[in-house]
Amino acid sequence: METPGSQSSLHRANLERVVRAVRLAGSLTQAEIARTTGLSAATVSNIVRELKDGGTVEVTPTSAGGRRARSVSLSGDAGIVIGVDFGHTHLRVAVGNLAHQVLAEESEPLDVDASSTQGFDRAEQLVSRLIEATGVDRAKIAGVGLGVPGPIDVETGTLGSTAILPGWTGTRPAEELHGRLGVPVHVDNDANLGALGELVWGSGRGVRDLAYIKVASGVGAGLVINGQIYRGPGGTAGEIGHITLDESGPVCRCGNRGCLETFTAARYVLPLLQSSHGTDLTMEGVVRLARDGDPGCRRVIADVGRHIGSGVANLCNLLNPSRVVLGGDLAEAGELVLGPIRESVGRYAIPSAARRLTVLPGALGGRAEVLGALALALSEMGDSTLLDGTLPTAAPAFT
Amino acid sequence: METPGSQSSLHRANLERVVRAVRLAGSLTQAEIARTTGLSAATVSNIVRELKDGGTVEVTPTSAGGRRARSVSLSGDAGIVIGVDFGHTHLRVAVGNLAHQVLAEESEPLDVDASSTQGFDRAEQLVSRLIEATGVDRAKIAGVGLGVPGPIDVETGTLGSTAILPGWTGTRPAEELHGRLGVPVHVDNDANLGALGELVWGSGRGVRDLAYIKVASGVGAGLVINGQIYRGPGGTAGEIGHITLDESGPVCRCGNRGCLETFTAARYVLPLLQSSHGTDLTMEGVVRLARDGDPGCRRVIADVGRHIGSGVANLCNLLNPSRVVLGGDLAEAGELVLGPIRESVGRYAIPSAARRLTVLPGALGGRAEVLGALALALSEMGDSTLLDGTLPTAAPAFT
């Protein structure tokens, strides 16, 4: 640890290399590890033995019908990670292992008006339940990823004002959960985690740059640049909901006028349908009705799509991501909303940028955020955590 | 080279570490190197000897009034880099060394209608002249950075259509210059290089995320994210000039309507002043008149600023950079344009993002691009090039 530039650090780096290779591939034989990592067979042999002794890796004596290949894979109980996602109306928890496998996942409704304390209590309970259900060892928890539906101050870890969970403003979610679970907790907002989730498990596999647009009560975007969440220095990157589409448009809750959100977010869109469809409509309902053919709902959704498309076109001109993934309730509308988005992008983005852009619906639906939280825990943990035989049960730090 | 993960690669990494430390600090004693790099004194001793023998580093027997410290610094002639910038109306070349010092710099007018061949000939001549003037060894050229005022296809290195140098579309500038100079040439567009230049030498020192907005015949932005130029998968990131401000605004050359450019670029703005100020006005002239107090020009510049501010507000919401640097002719207008920009940003960006944003004029003026080209050559070279005694005189690759 104390030798930053030499010898043993090299060994460490090679250990990580091997672990990473195995994790990415699921399972490999030693010869394959040698080939993909570029290390010599002898070195791989030593490293695998060391990892096996440390318990981070499992060697299944002979797997395929081949000659004598021993396939190496991450041992399932080497460590587990947990994803927790506080959403608009529900709480969702997932348990996964270091091999990127999701072992269990569950969600339950969350009372919007519940205090933050109640919320965290509930989260703790649900986590405990899932851990028991999967039968894993509590001490093996390597880290927790936590998603919250609002802006997080990166430096202090304090939750900014959120219209979605009003009573939670000013709390420090990571600290709260860390106090209850005793392991490192890493927070981020739901849009960023959704982006990460889709990148790792969903519609963004294999892509390095991705924008995840989440339309729900508000509109937010999570940006992944070069394989990493991009938060911006202030942590507020991705606020696509408040780019200005029409300087003299409706007044937005942010104080400006004509923000994208005023044309697309549920709270602004649903009233349009009140007189014709009644007052107790939800976005989900509108989407369902539209799919069933209701012309009014279809029109509203298409209009929303067009406006999102304008925003995406701006995003595309500025950032030129290779993929845009649409998440949130609205994604359920499929082509009804994607069509207009693509059309709008084609119209407003410069052609060379638009040509390379793919707009896809999220593949994970409401699970994107929890899975992203899982991915966050995995990535923040760094592979090096795997390498100490002892996984941290007390947290050295939390973010 | 062939050992990707081991031993000699460690040595290489340590060599680079030392070179980098020395380069950043200017000059260090061996003990200081040991402390900043974390390597042991013995290792540093060996490495310094190796570097000294290789000629990349110079050891001045005793420098300060201390005991017996030998200060180690990059030898001035260890290698030089060259920046070439083709601008709207001029060609600019700079010569620098690996210690980030600019040894010589010169610009000359360039005929817009000249063929690309003529342009590259002129560039070659100017480079030769500067090399002779500084008296450095041609064989020491480690790389060339090249700026072109138009979109470059990252894969093929082909220059896309540019309204600024019409005859150059479809040429491969890097290849052209590589053919003439025989060293690796790395191209990028002028906005990206301006961003890099300001980041390394100008108003962006010490910042990791920066947007450089260049207003000239068009409007472009160069983005630096996490200390690196961000080009986007298609290489067209930063096209701030074509985000839509007004869906029913003037038709833009890109085919859309109401692009930022139609409110801010010279070709759209100058006509506004034709009836009052004559037809042979340039953007530079407008700026000068505005500074002298001409109310019409002041008004025009303030309006341009407001529109740029709207674009920057969008940029700020999406990307949340910590700094925006304004370059190009317009930057000369100082507060006359920055005031309205800041005002517009304050109005249209979400407050939490706007609060962290600093909008500054470029510190390098027209030199930003050449210096950025220099920085590009330095960064693309990678420190490892320093480590072979022989700097490449024939190029293994060019980008």
Added chain:
DNA sequence: CGTCTATGTCCAACTAGTGAACTCTAAGCT
């Protein structure tokens, strides 16, 4: 002028990776 102290160098010890030789096992051929 002697002592002190930080610098740089040398040397022996140690760590860790590598190539080559070797063993093992199953598949394929005769």
Added chain:
DNA sequence: AGCTTAGAGTTCACTAGTTGGACATAGACG
């Protein structure tokens, strides 16, 4: 069945390279 073949994994001697400690050096301080 028996032989050959070939890829997988292991062992071993070797080598590259870093480190801690001993040692020499030379200005600073008293």
